[in-house]
Amino acid sequence: MKITYLGHSAFIIEGNNFKALIDPFVSGNPNCPVQKDDLTDITHIFVTHGHGDHLGNTIEIAKRCNSKVICNFELGHYISSQDQNISIHTMHIGGRTKMDIGTVKMTQALHGSGVFHNGMYICGGNPCGFVVEAEGKKIYHAGDTGLTIDMKLLSDEEIDVAMLPIGGNFTMDIYDAVKAVEFIQPKIVIPMHYNTFNVISANPQEFREKVTNADVKVLEYGGCIEL
Numbered sequence: 126m127k128i129t130y131l132g133h134s135a136f137i138i139e140g141n142n143f144k145a146l147i148d149p150f151v152s153g154n155p156n157c158p159v160q161k162d163d164l165t166d167i168t169h170i171f172v173t174h175g176h177g178d179h180l181g182n183t184i185e186i187a188k189r190c191n192s193k194v195i196c197n198f199e200l201g202h203y204i205s206s207q208d209q210n211i212s213i214h215t216m217h218i219g220g221r222t223k224m225d226i227g228t229v230k231m232t233q234a235l236h237g238s239g240v241f242h243n244g245m246y247i248c249g250g251n252p253c254g255f256v257v258e259a260e261g262k263k264i265y266h267a268g269d270t271g272l273t274i275d276m277k278l279l280s281d282e283e284i285d286v287a288m289l290p291i292g293g294n295f296t297m298d299i300y301d302a303v304k305a306v307e308f309i310q311p312k313i314v315i316p317m318h319y320n321t322f323n324v325i326s327a328n329p330q331e332f333r334e335k336v337t338n339a340d341v342k343v344l345e346y347g348g349c350i351e352l
């Protein structure tokens with residue numbers, strides 16, 4: 126499995142039989158190394174919540190690539206309202222399901238999920254994270270979230286790679302993300318949701334130095350790791 130960082134909270138997860146995106150914020154993402162039309166053959170798109178920096182280019186990429194979108198129930202209906210032909214798998218917090226690529230669990234996130242539409246915010250359900258198990262590897266993308274004691278439950282999942290926000294202001298900062306790593310006990314951690322905007326400035330090397338119980342991989346924009 127290969128994980129490529131597109132800046133902010135956007136990733137490509139590629140296996141032998143799938144090529145998934147998580148939170149594909151491409152247009153408007155100052156650090157994204159690719160254009161939205163460069164993203165081809167996308168089989169699945171995971172969306173953690175309705176904010177523009179996560180929903181991103183989901184609708185247009187899903188339309189063009191015929192991708193399956195995995196998101197919460199309310200956001201799924203919003204996306205359907207924009208294009209009925211998009212294939213959507215809706216879930217809700219705490220739910221686990223088997224799908225073609227493996228097992229997916231929707232986890233809790235402490236955040237908002239409104240969708241900005243026609244000049245106002247409409248309900249986008251609850252924000253979430255995802256635990257995805259595919260091809261013998263388990264990854265956890267936290268979405269946008271504050272630190273929660275419930276993250277301790279994820280230690281039972283034996284996560285291989287956790288993507289955690291560290292930028293503060295809207296999510297955990299470095300101090301809280303270090304605690305999250307202690308709770309989750311993943312093998313590898315990738316910091317995300319930092320330095321896209323001034324208000325979420327953070328030094329990922331400081332995070333790397335403070336984490337003592339996992340291998341922190343600070344990815345360049347467009348950088349990747351292979352598992």
Ligand code: NI
Pocket residue numbers: 174176179236237269295
């Ligand atoms: Ni958000």
Ligand code: MN
Pocket residue numbers: 176178179269295318
């Ligand atoms: Mn965000």
